[in-house]
Amino acid sequence: MFGYYLDLALHSLGRNKILTALMVLAIAVGIGASMTTLTVVHLLSGDPLPGRSQAIFYPQVDADPKNKDSSEPLDMLDYRSALDLWSAKRADRQVMLVQSTVRLNTDDAGKPAVMMPMLSATADFFSMFNVPFRYGGPWSEQDDAARARVVVITDDLNQKLFAGENSVGRVLRLRSSDVRIVGVLKPWRPSPQFYAIRGGRFAAGDTSDFYAKPEDVITPFFTGLDVNDGNFQQFTCWQMPAHPGHLQDSPCVWVALWVQINDATHVAAYRRFVADYAAQQQAIGRFTHSGNTRMRSLMGWLDFNGVLPSNVRLQAWLAVAFLAICLVNMVGLLLAKFLRRSGEIGLRRALGASRAAVFAQYMVESGLIGLIGGVCGWLLTMAGLWFIRQQPVAYADLARLDVPMFLLTFVAAIGASLLAGALPAVRACRVVPAWQLKSL
Secondary structure: OOOHHHHHHHHHHHHOHHHHHHHHHHHHHHHHHHHHHHHHHHHOOOOOOOOHHHHHHEEEEOHHHHOOOOOEEEOOOOOHHHHHHHHHHOEEEEEEEEEEEEEEEEOOOOOOOOEEEEEEEHHHEEEEEEEEEEOOOOOOOOHHHHOOOOOEEOHHHHHHHHHHOOOOOOOEEEEOOEEEEEEEEEEOOOHHHHHOOHHHHHOOOOOHHOOOOOOOOOEEEEHHHOOOOOOOOOOOOOOOOOOOOHHHOEEOOOEEEEEEEOOOOHHHHHHHHHHHHHHHHHOOOOOOOOOOOOEHHHHHHHHHHOOOOOHHHHHHHHHHHHHHHHHHHHHHHHHHHHHHOOHHHHHHHOOOOHHHHHHHHHHHHHHHHHHHHHHHHHHHHHHHHHHHHHHOOOOOOOOOOOOOHHHHHHHHHHHHHHHHHHHHHHHHHHHHHHHHHHHO
């Protein structure tokens, strides 16, 4: 019967091409607008570490004596607290990291020096965050301890400096220090750049930096401190440093610490460890208070910082509202189309067609309109995402339609058209045959 209903639907759509075009356009425009913004929301608010994020945590303690009455600790850690928690090795993996910019030279005298974003992190960074390599690999924990002059670079930087060739073993010059390349990453673009997120709730909705590309240069944590000394930003200081420029003993927060705890039963134990550490530091007089500690999961930390740009969220709601308006218009068009065929419906009912058969016929026709509208809506979505990629925003290059959103485009189009066609189909199947036959 489905084939018969489909044949009837094709003939019906061909009889009134203008009305069919209007209904397809209503679905296409609504789907195109909504799926463009929903795709951006999906890409910007998804899990950056699927299958692993539930084991990644961001511990916080509060060394700031002026922050005693605050409901939340500072976003980052002072150097000593970060080093103490990292050195305790109480988690399965732990990473200290800090960002800066560095002057970079290659061993090619013909290339000028450039300023590059640099990430300094301990060795677990790559395994904890599932960072892929094209050539070589990460440095070891022994390299961390030895402050080895090694570096990992991104695929983008490798393309710029070495035309994409295997550059492992080549030498870069960071400021006045030579470092040896031990690894080159594959294209890697976490969305958002979760490991560097901080302070989003204070950023007045401007969270675009959370979607920046990863740093081009990654060095061992302690190597970075030596090589780029003086170029690390101190985010919050509660008093003037006794030795300006010496970050290791400064009363400031500037280091991030991430830990991975694979066994869920050990999470509470690590939280107690963080709380006990703060209490111990209060006992020796370094902290003035100890109760202000936190340890949020990765997704909890993203949610706390409000990583999704507020303008994207607003656009998504507006697009869904626009789709609803398009559906209301389609309901009216379908109602007019179906009820104009009351005579045909009455004749079919008189010949023995049941109400369920008439309802099914018109729902198939509505679904067909949705399928055609979905194809047109997919094309409009692709055009909308292309337009977003031309905009000067940090997340522009992420605006691409993946397989789940591609499938959702057609599911939404067909589902929306079936929803819009339900009321007109119900009205059509309730036509009284006797009244319509008298008018024929």
